[in-house]
Amino acid sequence: MIRGIDHLVVAVADPEAAAAELASRVGLACTGGGEHPGAGTSNRLAFLADGSYLELIGVDDPAAARANPVGAASLRALEAVGEGLATFALRDDDLEATLRTRPELGTRTHGSRQRPDGEVVEWWTAAPTERLSPTVPFLIEHSYAGAEWGPDAMRARAEQVHPIGSLVRLVRLDLAVEDPPLAAGELASTLGVPVQAVPDLAVVEVGAHVVRFLARRNMALPAAVVLSAEVGTPVSIDLFGLRFLVEPSTALPARTVVTRAGGSAR
Numbered sequence: 001m002i003r004g005i006d007h008l009v010v011a012v013a014d015p016e017a018a019a020a021e022l023a024s025r026v027g028l029a030c031t032g033g034g035e036h037p038g039a040g041t042s043n044r045l046a047f048l049a050d051g052s053y054l055e056l057i058g059v060d061d062p063a064a065a066r067a068n069p070v071g072a073a074s075l076r077a078l079e080a081v082g083e084g085l086a087t088f089a090l091r092d093d094d095l096e097a098t099l100r101t102r103p104e105l106g107t108r109t110h111g112s113r114q115r116p117d118g119e120v121v122e123w124w125t126a127a128p129t130e131r132l133s134p135t136v137p138f139l140i141e142h143s144y145a146g147a148e149w150g151p152d153a154m155r156a157r158a159e160q161v162h163p164i165g166s167l168v169r170l171v172r173l174d175l176a177v178e179d180p181p182l183a184a185g186e187l188a189s190t191l192g193v194p195v196q197a198v199p200d201l202a203v204v205e206v207g208a209h210v211v212r213f214l215a216r217r218n219m220a221l222p223a224a225v226v227l228s229a230e231v232g233t234p235v236s237i238d239l240f241g242l243r244f245l246v247e248p249s250t251a252l253p254a255r256t257v258v259t260r261a262g263g264s265a266r
Contacts, residue, residue, distance in 0.1 A: 001092065001093075001094065001098065002090050002091065002092050002098075002139070002191060002193075002206055002207050003091045003092065003093060003207040003208065004050070004051075004052065004090070004091055004206055004207030004208035004209040005052050005088060005089070005090060005091070005170060005173060005206060005207075005208075005209040005211070006051075006052060006053075006088075006089040006090055006091035006140050006142075007045075007052055007053045007054065007055050007088065007089050007140075008052075008053075008054050008055065008085060008088045008089075008170075008173065008225060009055050009057055009070060009073065009074065009085070009086045009087045009088060009089065010054060010055060010056050010057065010083070010084070010085055010086065010240050010242065011057055011058075011059070011073075011074040011075075011077035011078045011083055011084060011085075011086040012056045012057065012058055012083050012240055013058065013078070013082075013083060014058060015033065015042055015043055015044040015056045015057065015058040016044065018044065018056045018058075018083075018240065019033075019044040019046075019056055021239065022046060022054070022056065022239070023163050024163075025237050025239055026164070026237050026239065026244050026246070027162055027163045027164025027165070027168075027229075027246075028046040028048075028054065028162050028163070028164065028168060029046060029160075029162050029163055030044040030045055030046045030056065031045070031046070031047060031160075032044070032045035032047060032053075032115075032148050033045045033055075033056075033113075033115075034113050034114050034115040034116055034121070035060075035113065035114050036068075036071075036111075036112075036113050037112065037113075037114055038064060039064055039065065039067075039068045039070075039071050039111075040059060040060055040061030040062065040063065040064025040065035040066075040067075040068070040071055041057050041058065041059055041060060041061075041064075041065055041068070041070070041071045041074060042057070042058055042060055043055050043056055043057045043058065043113070044056045046162075047157040047160060048157070048168050048169055048170050048227075049157065049158050049159070049160065049167040049168060049169050050169040050170055050208060051091070051154070051157070051158070052091075052169075052170040052209070054225075056240075057070070057074050057086065058074075059071065059074055059075050059078060062075055069125075069127050069130045069131075069132050069138065070086070070087065070125075070132060070138070072130070072131075072132070073086040073087045073131075073132040073133060074086040076133075077134075077241075081222070081241050082241065083240045083241045084134075084222060084223070084240060084241030084242060085134045085175075085222065085223040085241070085242060086132070086133075086134065087132035087133060087134060087136065087137055087138065088134070088137045088173065089125070089137060089138055089139070089140040090137050090138070090139050090140070090191070090206055090207075091139075091140060091141075091142075091207070092139045092140070092141055093141055093142075094141070095108055095124055095125075095126055095139055095140075095141035096108055096141075098126075098139070099126055102192065104128060104190075105126050105127075105128050105139060105190070106125075106126035106127045106128050106129075106138070106139070107126060108124050108125075108126050108141075109124060109125050109126065110122065110123075110124055111123050111124065111125055115147070115148065117147070119146050119147055119148070121143070121146065121148050121149060122142075122143040122145075123140055123141060123142045123143060124140070124141045125138050125139060125140050125141075126138065126139045127139070128190050134175055134222065134223055135175055135177060135183050135186075135187065135213070136187075137187075162229070164229050164231065164246070165229070165230060165231075166229045166230035166231075166249070167229065167230070167249075168227050168228070168229045168246075169227065169228045169229075169249070170209060170225070170226075170227060171209065171210070171226045171227060171228050171247065172209060172210040172211070172212060172226040173209070173210075173211050173212070173223065173224075173225060173226070174211075174212045174213075174214055174219065174223060174224040174225075174226065175211065175212070175213050175214070175222070175223050176214055176215070176216040176218075176219035176221070176222045176223065177213050177214070177215070177216060178215075178216055180197060180199070180200060180201055180202040180213040180214055180215055181195075181197035181198075181199065181202045181213075183202070183213045184197055184202030184203070184204050184211075184213040185197070185202070187204050187211065187213075188204050191204075191206065193205065193206065199215075200214065200215040200218060201213070201214055201215070220238075220243065221238060221241060221242060221243045222241065222242075223241075223242050223243070224242065224243040224244075224245055225242055225243070225244050225245070226245045226247060227244065227245065227246045227247070228246070228247050228248070228249040229246050229247075229248075229249055230248070230249050231246055231247075231248050231249075232248065233248070234246065234247050234248065
C-alpha cells in the first residue's frame with residue numbers, strides 16, 4: 001500500500017555543493033548519501049520528520065546513468081533545464097504484495113548505495129514505465145536496517161532539528177503541466193486513487209501527502225516543494241530550478257510521521 005511520497009529526486013550539478021546551498025538558503029541539512037555502484041550517480045539526502053526526504057542526485061557517469069530509470073531521468077533534467085526535479089518516489093512497504101495485484105506498476109528491482117563508511121543501503125523499486133519524469137513517479141520499498149534506515153535512525157529523523165530551527169515535514173508537491181486534469185488523471189489511474197479536478201488545478205492524495213497539478217502559466221517554476229516548519233511567516237526560496245515554500249507548521253494540518261515499516265507516530 002502506498003503510504004505517501006517517499007522522496008523527491010532533484011538533479012543537481014554537484015551534490016556536495018548543492019547540500020551546502022540547501023542548508024544555507026533553505027535551512028535543511030543533508031545527513032545521508034553516497035554512491036550508487038554501477039549506476040553512474042551519487043547523492044546527498046536531507047531527511048524530514050514525516051519519513052520523507054529530498055535526494056540531491058548528481059550524474060558521475062552518463063553512460064551508466066542512462067541504463068537506470070532514475071539515472072536517466074536525472075540526466076534528462078540536467079540536460080534540459082540545468083537542475084531541477086527529475087522524478088519522485090512513492091513509498092510502499094510491501095511492494096511485492098502490491099505488484100501481485102497491480103502488475104502493471106512494474107517489476108520489483110533491487111537497488112543499493114554505498115555510504116562513505118562502507119555500509120550498503122538497500123531498497124527495491126518498481127516503475128510503470130522506464131521513462132520517469134517529474135510527473136511520472138516510481139514505487140520504492142526500503143530495507144529498514146543499519147545506521148541509515150534502522151529503527152534508531154528512523155527515530156532520530158523524526159526528531160531532527162534542521163538549521164531552519166525546527167523539525168521539517170513535507171506537505172505537498174506542486175507540478176506545472178499543460179493540462180492539470182489530464183496529468184493528474186493519469187497518475188491517479190496508475191495508482192488507483194481518486195482525483196479532484198477543475199480546469200487549472202487537479203489534486204491527487206497519495207497517503208500522507210498531496211500532489212497538485214497546476215496550469216503551467218500559473219507557476220513561476222516547473223515545481224514547488226511545500227514544507228512545514230516552526231517559522232513565523234511563510235518563506236519562499238527558488239533553488240535548483242524549484243520553489244521551496246516553507247509554511248508555519250501551526251497553519252497546516254498535522255501529517256503522519258512514519259518512523260519504521262508498519263509503524264507511525266504523530
